[in-house]
Amino acid sequence: MADWDELAGRFDEAxxxxxxxxxxLAAMVERVPDREGIRALDLGCGTGNLIALLLERSPSMRITGVDPSAGMREVSAERFRDRPDVKITAGDALDIPFPDASFNLLVSSLALHHVPPDLKPSCAQELARVLEPGGIFIHADPFCGVPGAPDEPPWWRDVIERMVAKAVYSLEHGAWNMMLGELRAIPLVLRGEGEYLIMAEEWEMVLHDAGFTGFEVIDIPPVDLYKIISCTLRRAGRASAE
Known part of the structure; x- marks a missing residue:
């Protein structure tokens, strides 16, 4: 797994x-409602890139960024040191350090694929816990395209093809460090060492079981790897079969 503390200073350049x-990131922000009173949590906030775009869209938004990496938090906290409406704190997707229903918007970019598949249900329950009923969850991550376990050849082939295609795309656009990172991540995904790819449909089912509904899945072209999943936490009294 990548050393995010060590990478924090080079993350944005790559x-x-x-x-x-x-x-x-732009597609995620487009799906954020333009209204007053938003209390947002950016889970796995990294260096604060998504936070900055959210503030451009809605300057009155109050945002909390959570990240397990001290290096990432340091960069993000320095970036927003003059913004009292932005708080950066330690935490992760399995232990979010806030009371129930603290937020009405939850966002996360390129973070939750670090949660092992067997812990995805616990992660989804934790997301639902800190989001108020009717709150929105917008999440972007890499996903694979076939079901299976890391010891099944069709799954291996699908993951390799998608991740190599993304690395080639990065090469073609001069994103050399991004390309190298993507190639280094392939064996980690195949061995299940801190990087885990599942199908978007599998994650959607886990989120549904945790109380989310109204799913929208958006592909980020041109490589079929990144997807955005947008959904809403079911309000009390709504039918669980939604």
Whole structure:
């Protein structure tokens, strides 16, 4: 698994060289409602790139960024040191350090694929816990295209093809460091070492079981790897079969 503390200072240079990364963040922000009173949590906030875009869209938004990496938190906290409406704190997707229903918007980009598949249900329950009923969850991550376990050849082939295609895309756009990181991540995904790819449909089912509904899945072109999943936490009294 990557050493995110060590990578914190180079993260933006690598990722912003990749047009798909910027396109993904923009597509996420487009789905955020333009209204007053938003209390947002950015889970796995990294260096604060998504937070900055959210503030551009809605300057009155109050945002909390949570990240397990001290290096990432340091960069993000320095970036928003003059913004009292932005708080950065330690935490992860399985232990979010806030009371129930603390937020009405939850966002996460390129973070939750680090949660092992057997812990996805616990993760989804934790997301639902801190989001108020009717709150919105917008999440972007890499996904594979076939079901299976890491010891099944069809799954291996699908993961390799998608991740190599993304690395080639990065190469073609001059995102050299991004390409190298993507190639280094392939064996980690195949061995299940801190990087885990599942199908978007599998994650959608887990989220549904945790109380989410109204799913929208958006592909980020041109490589079929990144997807955005947008959904809403079911309000009390709504039928569980939604």
């Amino acid at each position: 990722f912003f060289a990749d047009p798909m990364y910027s396109r993904m």
